Amino acid sequence: MSHSQAAAIFNKDEKKVNWHDKALWFVRHKRDKAAHSVTGWEALRNLGQGIKAHTLSNLDNYLIQFEENALKNGVQVHWAKNADEHNKIVHSILKAHNAKKVVKSKSMLTEECHLNPFLEADGIEVIDTDLGERIVQLAKEPPSHIVLPAIHKTKEDVDALFQEHLGTKPCAGDPQYLTGEARKHLREKFVNADAAITGVNFAIADTGGFVVCTNEGNADMGAHLAPVHIACMGIEKIIPKQEHLGVFLRLLGRSATGQHITTFSSHFRKPREGAKMHIVIVDNGRTEQLSRPDFRASLQCIRCGACMNTCPIYRRSGGHSYDATIPGPIGSILSPGKDLTKHSTLPFASTLCGSCSDVCPVKIDIHTQLYKWRQIITKEVPQPFVKKSSMKFMGTMFAKPATFEKVGKAARWSLRNLPKGVINSKPNVWGNARDLPSGPEESFDEWYKKRKKDE
Amino acid sequence: MKVGLFIPCYINQLYPQVGKATLELLEKLNVDVVYPSGQTCCGQPMANSGYENESVGACTHFVNNFKTFDYIVTPSGSCAYHVKKHFDVIPQTEDVINVRNNVYELCDFILNVLKIKDVGASFPYKVGIHKSCHGLRGLRLGSCSEKVTPEYSYIGELLAEVTGTEIIKLSREDECCGFGGTFAVAEEAISVKMGKDRVQDHLDHGAEVITATDTSCLMHLEGLITRNKQPLKVLHIAEILNSVN
Numbered sequence: 001m002s003h004s005q006a007a008a009i010f011n012k013d014e015k016k017v018n019w020h021d022k023a024l025w026f027v028r029h030k031r032d033k034a035a036h037s038v039t040g041w042e043a044l045r046n047l048g049q050g051i052k053a054h055t056l057s058n059l060d061n062y063l064i065q066f067e068e069n070a071l072k073n074g075v076q077v078h079w080a081k082n083a084d085e086h087n088k089i090v091h092s093i094l095k096a097h098n099a100k101k102v103v104k105s106k107s108m109l110t111e112e113c114h115l116n117p118f119l120e121a122d123g124i125e126v127i128d129t130d131l132g133e134r135i136v137q138l139a140k141e142p143p144s145h146i147v148l149p150a151i152h153k154t155k156e157d158v159d160a161l162f163q164e165h166l167g168t169k170p171c172a173g174d175p176q177y178l179t180g181e182a183r184k185h186l187r188e189k190f191v192n193a194d195a196a197i198t199g200v201n202f203a204i205a206d207t208g209g210f211v212v213c214t215n216e217g218n219a220d221m222g223a224h225l226a227p228v229h230i231a232c233m234g235i236e237k238i239i240p241k242q243e244h245l246g247v248f249l250r251l252l253g254r255s256a257t258g259q260h261i262t263t264f265s266s267h268f269r270k271p272r273e274g275a276k277m278h279i280v281i282v283d284n285g286r287t288e289q290l291s292r293p294d295f296r297a298s299l300q301c302i303r304c305g306a307c308m309n310t311c312p313i314y315r316r317s318g319g320h321s322y323d324a325t326i327p328g329p330i331g332s333i334l335s336p337g338k339d340l341t342k343h344s345t346l347p348f349a350s351t352l353c354g355s356c357s358d359v360c361p362v363k364i365d366i367h368t369q370l371y372k373w374r375q376i377i378t379k380e381v382p383q384p385f386v387k388k389s390s391m392k393f394m395g396t397m398f399a400k401p402a403t404f405e406k407v408g409k410a411a412r413w414s415l416r417n418l419p420k421g422v423i424n425s426k427p428n429v430w431g432n433a434r435d436l437p438s439g440p441e442e443s444f445d446e447w448y449k450k451r452k453k454d455e
Numbered sequence: 456m457k458v459g460l461f462i463p464c465y466i467n468q469l470y471p472q473v474g475k476a477t478l479e480l481l482e483k484l485n486v487d488v489v490y491p492s493g494q495t496c497c498g499q500p501m502a503n504s505g506y507e508n509e510s511v512g513a514c515t516h517f518v519n520n521f522k523t524f525d526y527i528v529t530p531s532g533s534c535a536y537h538v539k540k541h542f543d544v545i546p547q548t549e550d551v552i553n554v555r556n557n558v559y560e561l562c563d564f565i566l567n568v569l570k571i572k573d574v575g576a577s578f579p580y581k582v583g584i585h586k587s588c589h590g591l592r593g594l595r596l597g598s599c600s601e602k603v604t605p606e607y608s609y610i611g612e613l614l615a616e617v618t619g620t621e622i623i624k625l626s627r628e629d630e631c632c633g634f635g636g637t638f639a640v641a642e643e644a645i646s647v648k649m650g651k652d653r654v655q656d657h658l659d660h661g662a663e664v665i666t667a668t669d670t671s672c673l674m675h676l677e678g679l680i681t682r683n684k685q686p687l688k689v690l691h692i693a694e695i696l697n698s699v700n
Contacts, residue, residue: 008644017648025627032600041603310601312631316648349642351635351649352503354592358601371541374505383505387637391506398464398501399512401493408468415469429640433647434678437469444467444474448490 002345007317021315023151028309030258031359037260038250048251049363051244052300056290062205062238063281069208070279073270080282083113089280090197090230091119097228097276099124099194105212105219106130107199108146108303109232109282112325115197126197127189129218131182138165144319146326147256147305152318186218196222200233200279201302202248206241209269210279213252213262220266230278231268235286236299248302251361255304289337294372298333300362307356307366313349322346329356333369336377344381347373408443415439458488459524461517461558463534463670464496470670476697477530477561483697484569488528491520498544499537504637507544514545522550526568527558530693532590532668535560540593560590560668561693562609572616577700579619583662584610585653585676586629587669596668600629610668610692617695623660630656634675650679657687664688666695 011017035041055062067077078093080086086109094102102119104110104126116126116137128137132149136142138161143149150158155173162168162178166185171177198219203210210231212219223229239248253259271277290296308314308328319327324335324343332350335343347370356366378388397403415423416439424431442450458481462474481488497517498510517538521527529535538558545551565571586608590596597608614622633639633649640646654676657665665687667673673689680687 004642004644007642011644011648014648021652035603038603312633312649313642313645316645316652348505348638349645351588351631351633351638351646353588353631353635355588355599355601355629355631358592358599371503374503375507378505387504388506391501391504391509394496395501395506395509395512398496398498398510399516401495401516404464404495408464412468429643430678432643433682434650434675435681436678437674440469440471442471444462444471444490445492445494447471447475448478449492 001323003317003321003323003349004345006321006323007313007349010318010321011316017316019154020152020318024309024315027148027257028306028359031255031306031309034254034258034260038254044247044251045361045363047247048302048361049300051239051247052362053297055238055240056236056296056299059235059238059290062240063235065205066203066208066238067281069206071208073208075208075270075277075279078278078280080280080284082284083282086113086232086280086282086284087115087118090115090232091122093228093230093278094119094124094195097195099228101189101192101194102126103129103189103193103196103222103226105196105198105214105222106133106149107197107232108143108325109199109234110197111143113282113284127186127193129186129189129216129222130214131179131216134182134186135161138162142320142325144327145305145308146303152320190221190225193222193226195228195230196226197230197232198223200231200237201252202239202245203233203237203279204240204242204245205238207269209242209267210237211245211249212266212268213249213264214266215257215259215263217264220264223266223268224272227274228276228278229268229271230280232280232282234282234284236301252302252304255306255359255361285338289334292337295333295337295369297364298330298337298369300364301330301334302362304361306359306361310355310359312353312355313351317349322349329366329370330364333366333373336373340377341381344377347377405443405445412439412441412443416441456487456525457523458486458526458528459521460488460490461497461521461527461529461534462490462494463529463531464494465674466530466670467494469674470691473530473670473691473693476691476693477528480574480693480697481528484565484571484574486569489524494520497534497537499534499541500636502537502541502544507541511545514542518545518551518554521554521558525557526564527554528561528564529558530561530668530691531670532560532587532594532596533671536589536593560594560596562613562668563594563596565696566609566612572612574613574616574696576696576698577618578695578698579700580663581621581623581661582614582664582666582695583623583625583657583660584608584614585632585657585665585667585672586610587667587672588629588631590668591629597629610666613696614666614692619700620695623657623662625656625660627656632672632676634672636671639675646675647679650675654679654685654687658685662687664690664695666690666692668692
């Protein structure tokens with residue numbers, strides 16, 4: 001389904017759209033306040049962008065340095081070329097430890113690799129422990145936002161889900177009761193877990209350590225209790241030095257939710273005594289994206305979700321309309337790199353308003369990349385005949401002033417003389433909800449010529 | 456200083472009054488302005504739709520029309536931005552580079568080239584400014600709410616000097632209206648919803664008129680206002696700056 005079709009379905013419930021839009025705008029507004037409270041915010045963005053761009057240009061060296069240091073710390077390091085390899089590696093580690101119950105802290109990478117169904121097929125229980133993630137897991141849905149996975153659900157929706165799956169009492173969506181019940185349910189899962197899987201927000205090359213950011217402490221709870229900790233990271237998560245961390249932690253929390261810093265920034269470096277720690281480093285199409293000069297900056301992304309919150313289209317179409325692990329503006333430049341045909345409508349789901357690029361903490365030129373994908377998609381993915389031929393026609397018309405004048409004259413005449421019912425009939429999508437301007441008798445060009453004659 | 460007036464295709468055909476207001480205003484400000492006849496389009500509709508190659512003819516024609524001018528002024532931030540940003544599709548001759556460097560959106564030109572703030576207009580109404588995105592974040596005609604920079608707005612500075620005008624504050628100062636060229640048709644549901652919300656923001660704050668640096672945004676908003684019979688008017692900023700009551 002194209003983005004526009006999915007968005008049209010989402011828009012049938014206008015109240016829900018309004019609610020979704022306001023909820024995300026609230027987060028965007030909080031982000032503005034938090035950003036404005038930092039002296040030198042724009043300098044910080046420049047610094048973040050600079051560090052990331054430098055890292056991407058030297059990615060091979062930093063990855064090798066990271067591996068060396070992680071190994072020295074007693075961590076086992078694995079390399080996965082793609083999603084399948086990643087899933088198999090995680091599975092084999094779990095098998096080796098006879099782990100049947102896994103608690104997972106939110107990781108978009110494992111979502112991207114579809115790890116859960118892979119493990120579940122072998123009878124392994126995987127519990128997502130971020131509350132939002134747990135909610136969508138119970139609803140058998142993918143996250144609709146990378147930071148606020150269940151933002152599309154109301155508290156009443158959660159009430160119904162918890163009654164069905166956790167046996168809670170009806171509470172008319174009382175958030176305190178619902179979170180209390182979720183807490184009890186998750187504590188039980190943490191205590192009994194055989195292994196913990198976390199994502200990685202930042203991996204530090206010069207120490208071999210990594211940082212996981214959560215607001216609920218669920219990564220800590222998992223990793224501190226289970227005998228095995230598997231951390232899964234994309235190759236782009238590397239930063240060169242420990243001292244760079246401050247730049248990104250300051251940018252991340254503020255951009256994501258308007259917090260000064262995420263509640264938990266958990267630093268991991270080596271396995272605790274008697275426990276095991278594994279890191280799986282995953283490519284899964286990233287090297288290919290890195291090889292595209294126009295799109296390589298998309299790998300600078302620190303997954304704060306600010307571009308989603310600010311995007312007027314995302315706010316009104318919901319995350320699921322993007323049909324991709326990473327939705328929204330950043331997703332719309334990442335996804336076509338993975339499957340151009342499947343995601344061919346995403347770069348067009350934008351007015352190119354540029355808000356995403358200006359809000360991005362690491363200054364990814366998102367809207368410029370959307371424009372560039374459009375040029376590639378029309379060449380490589382078959383386009384509707386009407387679009388293709390009308391663009392060709394317009395191209396010819398705008399190259400010839402005489403043709404433009406004739407077509408303009410006919411269009412103005414039609415707007416003035418044809419009945420509204422004919423003008424706004426089906427082929428004119430514009431006319432479903434909007435009036436067209438009334439066609440003036442005279443174009444500016446005609447008026448100017450006359451005026452010159454009269455002089 | 457020889458100035459060429461660039462009238463975008465849709466203004467030429469559908470909103471000639473915006474072109475007239477722009478021309479009259481520039482003349483009032485003693486600018487030596489010429490409108491090269493036979494203009495078509497800057498090529499944006501094709502390029503933004505992913506058919507940059509189909510825009511080559513329009514771009515070449517554009518450069519031929521305007522290569523002899525010191526400045527090219529247009530009542531459209533979006534079209535000026537397109538010429539500046541996206542004319543890489545044709546060979547970068549000296550003429551092309553000059554045209555790209557010299558193209559100005561109207562408010563930007565008045566304020567920063569002519570160095571005029573008060574154009575002597577009078578317009579006693581409550582006006583909401585819709586900050587059209589391509590001008591705002593493309594040409595930086597004003598500060599945008601995402602960035603932590605000093606606040607400014609070219610259109611706001613000019614409007615503030617207009618006698619009788621009360622500028623109203625909006626809840627969302629620089630949210631997109633949802634026009635976006637072919638986006639308005641390809642993503643109809645979202646486009647219409649965005650436009651409705653934009654209109655509502657103005658109504659909620661008591662605006663009588665919505666103005667902008669781009670008629671394309673206004674065409675979309677006007678289409679909704681007319682269809683829904685709402686008590687609002689749209690006027691391009693050139694029409695307000697050219698009015699004397």
